[in-house]
Each structure stands twice: as C-alpha cells, then as structure tokens.
Amino acid sequence: MPQAQLNLRERFSAMRNIRPFLAEIWSTSKSLTIAAVIIRLLRALFPIITLYIGKLIIDEAIRLVGVGVTDDLMLALQNGALNDLLLFLGLEFALAVANDLFGRLSGYVDSVLSEMFTNATSVRLMEHASTLDLEDFENADLQDQLERARRQTMGRMSLMSQLFGQAQDLITILTFGAGLLAYAPWLIVLLAVALLPAFIGESHFNAQNYSLNFQWTPERRQLEYLRQMGSSVETAKEVKIFNLNRFFIERFRFLSQKFFDANRKLAARRAFWGTLLSALGTLGYYIAYAYIAWRTVRGDFSIGDLTFLAGSFRRLRQLLESLLTGFSQVASQALYLDDLYSFFRIQPEIISKPNALPVPSPIRQGFVFDDVGFRYEGSDRWALRHLSFELHAGEVLALVGENGAGKTTLVKLLARLYDPDEGRITLDGIDLREYDLDDLRANIGVIFQDFVRYHMTAAENIGVGQVEDMTNRSRIEDAARRGMADQVVAGLERGYDQVIGRRFKEGVDLSGGQWQKIAIARAYMRDAQVMILDEPTAALDARSEFEVFERFKELSDDKTAILISHRFSSVRMADRILVLADGKVEASGTHAELMEQGGRYAELFELQAAGYR
Numbered sequence: 001m002p003q004a005q006l007n008l009r010e011r012f013s014a015m016r017n018i019r020p021f022l023a024e025i026w027s028t029s030k031s032l033t034i035a036a037v038i039i040r041l042l043r044a045l046f047p048i049i050t051l052y053i054g055k056l057i058i059d060e061a062i063r064l065v066g067v068g069v070t071d072d073l074m075l076a077l078q079n080g081a082l083n084d085l086l087l088f089l090g091l092e093f094a095l096a097v098a099n100d101l102f103g104r105l106s107g108y109v110d111s112v113l114s115e116m117f118t119n120a121t122s123v124r125l126m127e128h129a130s131t132l133d134l135e136d137f138e139n140a141d142l143q144d145q146l147e148r149a150r151r152q153t154m155g156r157m158s159l160m161s162q163l164f165g166q167a168q169d170l171i172t173i174l175t176f177g178a179g180l181l182a183y184a185p186w187l188i189v190l191l192a193v194a195l196l197p198a199f200i201g202e203s204h205f206n207a208q209n210y211s212l213n214f215q216w217t218p219e220r221r222q223l224e225y226l227r228q229m230g231s232s233v234e235t236a237k238e239v240k241i242f243n244l245n246r247f248f249i250e251r252f253r254f255l256s257q258k259f260f261d262a263n264r265k266l267a268a269r270r271a272f273w274g275t276l277l278s279a280l281g282t283l284g285y286y287i288a289y290a291y292i293a294w295r296t297v298r299g300d301f302s303i304g305d306l307t308f309l310a311g312s313f314r315r316l317r318q319l320l321e322s323l324l325t326g327f328s329q330v331a332s333q334a335l336y337l338d339d340l341y342s343f344f345r346i347q348p349e350i351i352s353k354p355n356a357l358p359v360p361s362p363i364r365q366g367f368v369f370d371d372v373g374f375r376y377e378g379s380d381r382w383a384l385r386h387l388s389f390e391l392h393a394g395e396v397l398a399l400v401g402e403n404g405a406g407k408t409t410l411v412k413l414l415a416r417l418y419d420p421d422e423g424r425i426t427l428d429g430i431d432l433r434e435y436d437l438d439d440l441r442a443n444i445g446v447i448f449q450d451f452v453r454y455h456m457t458a459a460e461n462i463g464v465g466q467v468e469d470m471t472n473r474s475r476i477e478d479a480a481r482r483g484m485a486d487q488v489v490a491g492l493e494r495g496y497d498q499v500i501g502r503r504f505k506e507g508v509d510l511s512g513g514q515w516q517k518i519a520i521a522r523a524y525m526r527d528a529q530v531m532i533l534d535e536p537t538a539a540l541d542a543r544s545e546f547e548v549f550e551r552f553k554e555l556s557d558d559k560t561a562i563l564i565s566h567r568f569s570s571v572r573m574a575d576r577i578l579v580l581a582d583g584k585v586e587a588s589g590t591h592a593e594l595m596e597q598g599g600r601y602a603e604l605f606e607l608q609a610a611g612y613r
C-alpha cells in the first residue's frame, strides 16, 4: 500500500513498478515500441555528431585563413579550395533537417503509443473494478484508491516518453563522455558531483508533492462531488428549492483554497531550493569552462577543440541535469504507478470456488438461513444476528419490518453480494458459497428500492435485466407487459426507442412510479428461479402496487419469490410473512395467523388500516 510519507528507500523502491509498466507498453504494441526505441537511439547520436562537425568547420575555416584563399568566391569554388568546408556545412544542414524530422516522428509514435496504452489501462481498470465486491465499493478508502488509479491512467502518458527520453539522453551522455574522456576526464566527474545536490532536491520535492496529492485524495473527491452536486440534472431541482448553490460554492471555495495554499507553499519552497541547488551545478560548469579556456590559451587545444569542448560541456551539463531531474521525476511517477498497481492487487473475496456447483434446476427444497449474522464493514452494530428461517421452493414470502430492520441486507446476502459473518445460508442443503457465483446470480432476479435509472432507451432499460437479450424486442415487450410498463412505453413518443432520463438531449423524464414499472419489467426479463422485489413499488399508486403484486404472485407460480413492502394490503397476498425486527425474525406466518397472534404485525396493520378509515 502506498503511504503518505515516504523515506528515500521507499521512494526508490517504487522503481520496481517501471518494469511491469514497460512490459505493458510492450504488450500494447510491439511494433510501435520498437519504432520508438530505434528512433530514439538514432536521435541520441545526433548531438555529438553535430558538435563534432561544427569543430571540423571551425578548424577548416581557421586552416583556410592560415593558407589564404582567393577573394573571388567563384574561383575558390572552382579550384576546390572550399570543398571540405562545403561538405561539412552540407552534412550539418542534413543533420539539422534529419534531427527535426526524427523529433517529430518520435513525438508522433509516442503519442499514438501512449494513447493506446491509456485506453488499454482504462479498460483493465474497469474490468478489474467489475470483479470487486460490493463491500469494496462501499469502502471510502477504496473509492479514494480507485480515484487515484483513475487519475493515473491519464497521468502516466508522459511517463513513457520520459522514460524513452531518459534512455536517449543517457546514450547521448555516453557519447559525449567518450569524446571528452580523451581531453579532460576528471571534468566529467566534477560536473556529475556538482549536479548531485540539485538531483536530491528535486527528488525530495517530487516525493513531497506525491504525499500532498495522496493525503488530499479524500478532499479532492469531495471537491469533485461538490462540483457535481452543483451542476447535475439529478440534483438541480432540490438544490434550487433549498437554494443550496451558494452553500456548495462556499464549501468548494473553502476546500479548494486550502488545497491551493498547501500546493503553493510547496511550490514556493521548491522554487527557492531549486534555484540555489542548480546554481551549484552552474558553478561546476564554469570551472570546467575556465579550465578548457586556459588549456587553449596555453596551446594544448585548437579553437575548434575549444568550441567542441565548450559545447560538449554545456550539452553534457544540460543533459546530466535533465537526466538527474528526469530520474527523480520518473521515480516520483513510479510512486503514482503504485496507486494503479495496488488497485489491481485488490482481490475480491466473494468468488466461485474451483469446481463450484451449478445451481439446481429446479430448486427442490429452497434456502435456509441458519443462525446468520452480518455486520457491515466498519460498523460495530450487527445488521442481522441470529437470523434463522426457511424460504421454501415455490413459495412467495413477504418481508415486513420497520426501517433498518435488515430486510435489504437479507436480500443482499441471498444474492451473495455479501457473505455472512456468522452462520450459513444453504440452498437445497448446500452452502451458498459452494455454488458458482455467476450461475447463482443468473438464477436470482432482484430489483432494489434504489434501482438504477439508466439514461438509455426504454427498451434498453428493460433489456439490461438480461443483457444477452438486449436486442430481443419481443422478449422485452413481453417483460414490459408483465411489469405493467407497456402502458408507460405506449405513452412515449418514440415508444421503446425513446431515450428516458434527462441527462441527454433527446431524453424525456418519467414519473417516479413510471420508472418503477420499467424497473419491475426488468425483473421479468430474466427467467430466474428466484424473484425478489425489494420495495421498488413505493412510488406506485395503491392500485398499481396491488396489481403489480397480484400479477407477480400469479407469474411466479413456479418460482420462489420474496416481496418487500411497507404496504400491508400488498403484503397479505404472500404465502407467508416474515416480520423482521433488529436483524432477526420476530414472527412468521400467514396474514391471518399473524393477525391472530396480535404482535407487531397486527399493530402495524391496524395502524395503516386506521389511516384509511
């Protein structure tokens, strides 16, 4: 796991991420990677060749001055005195053109390659996120981590060019180093030593920057949230009524200002130390320069040598500096890669065992909750505890209970969105965990109270219930009829092809109850053995809910079903009713039996009935 504060060793240990990073680039496109490397390799040789030809030009010019050439240019050209000079100049020109061409070429290859890499990584990120548990998504730390990882897919594009650039610079440095070795070897050492402080400073501040970004991830997520709250269709209505815009803007301003201040302080310190430390590097360069000048004056070096050496040193200094700061940037970028890779390392816990069993078809006995206990992560309250009951194959069971009693949690456990912390759930006598997860989910159709409103066409909104049949219009129409969504669709201008939801231009919005009918139709898309309606009917008018449930009961004749509703008029249709309180079963029986018992059920039923009298 990446941490907020890192010591030097930890910072460099992040470099281990470079290898898998390069391996991924390689597997993104082998041919482009090879092209990028070859172009860089060639470009690496240009600087020394250019400088050396420059030296030859000066030496030749000085030689010509010494031997004396005629004033007449045409004559000089004709008798060949200028041949060498012209050849060198021509070469230098060709090099300059080629250098420019290769620069553009490598920019192009890099951008194509990194775009491909970014897309591939985004897809991997989505794929991995899709395997994670619901519990992972509910964890704020994971949300932070996902956010950081997401930023990385965009932010790491430059890392590739930088790494390749580093390799190129390194080769150029070696060529310069080899050239200079002959003249003044210890000056190279002097340059390297003088640059070291700047390098350490850079890498220190890069790590600080990373820590700052890391520590501020929750706030940055909050900023993103505030920005959305203030500007989305979904929130606009309430935000306007309560006049919350100012409140959101103020909060945004306050948070962003704090982040900005922290950032600015760091940037200022960085600028101060950066200037100071790089002045040391400059000093090293001028000492070297003075030395070469002195040797030239003494007659050890020619004027051409002087320009070559001075140029080499200047370039060498720039290159070393950019190599070192680049290296510290790469090291800090490698830290960011840690965010990406640590996200990929998160493993889901709810998975199918090897050789998992298929779900029995048909289900013979049904489900048994055997002393089940479940606690949400980070909560010390048990949402369910000592919960025992049976859901018989083919029965329609209704769950009632006050808010927070644990009804939805029970359903989530049944669909294995979570596993129980205590006790076990069996299906036909075998622990749910022994069954194939995909098969289990395929056999359970659940519509939750907070079902998703897809801003897509009406047909797609229903079709998502069985993705494989997304384009099977007759099946969709059939499901719509069963869920009573056909009347809703009939009222849409473009019928099943009408985009619903306000987010997109051609979309029309539906009423809460209409949305629910669409969602219920979604449940009918799936020919699941177990059907669960977790209160997706709250916004339906009384008649509609009654009809939905009546039809649901009829249509789930051969199915096992669970109904959750706060409306007792609907609940009483169930074969059996389970009253949940504080995470366990308080009573169970048919409507008549429960009324007879006169407990909480009878009390709540009377309360509701009285309301209608």
Ligand SMILES: Nc1ncnc2c1ncn2[C@@H]1O[C@H](COP(=O)(O)OP(=O)(O)OP(=O)(O)O)[C@@H](O)[C@H]1O
Pocket: 138, 376, 377, 379, 383, 401, 402, 403, 404, 405, 406, 407, 408, 409, 410
């Ligand atoms: N994702 C979650 N993380 C932490 N606690 C949760 C989560 N979801 C529910 N809880 C808690 O678990 C308990 C049971 O919640 P559950 O949603 O199962 O109740 P419910 O009976 O479906 O309520 P309602 O009638 O309001 O839909 C509640 O105390 C709730 O606060």
